[in-house]
Amino acid sequence: MIDRIEIFGIIHKVDNQIKREIDQIARKHGLTGIQSFFLKCIYDNAENGDVFQKDLEKMFDIRRSSVSTMISCVEKKGYIKRVSIPTDKRVNKIILTEEGMKKHEEVDADLKKYKQELLKDFSDEEIKLLYNILERISDSTKKE
Secondary structure, eight states, X not given: OOOTTHHHHHHHHHHHHHHHHHHHHHHTTTOOHHHHHHHHHHHHHHTTSOOBHHHHHHHHTOXXXXXXXXXXXXXXXXXXXXXXETTEEXXXXXXXXXXXXXXXHHHHHHHHHXXXXXXXXXXXXXXXXXXXXXXXXXXXXXXX
């Protein structure tokens, strides 16, 4: 029987292994792993409407200052730009540039290959079960 606490060790180990591989793939495209995920979030969510800094804070579950730093870094690379909203000058919409879309599509194709390879030996039921368990753990961390 596995000690319930040991599960966190394996979660941490898998998280580190996946992050390392994602960083390596992203580096081939001149990005960090988190920058590639950042571009993906903007790309995916732009289809549903405008993306603002506060949206990215919620998606990444990180502080405003961290998102602001990320925006500045990716903006310097020319992959995103901030667009002022006429109705509220304090808020900027975050959009991918044409170069940002191209970069996202390149790195995302490589990341999809990696993720497919990683999960190829798991059934749909196993993946669904794993997803549900991890989602429940994530939800539990948000309870007060």
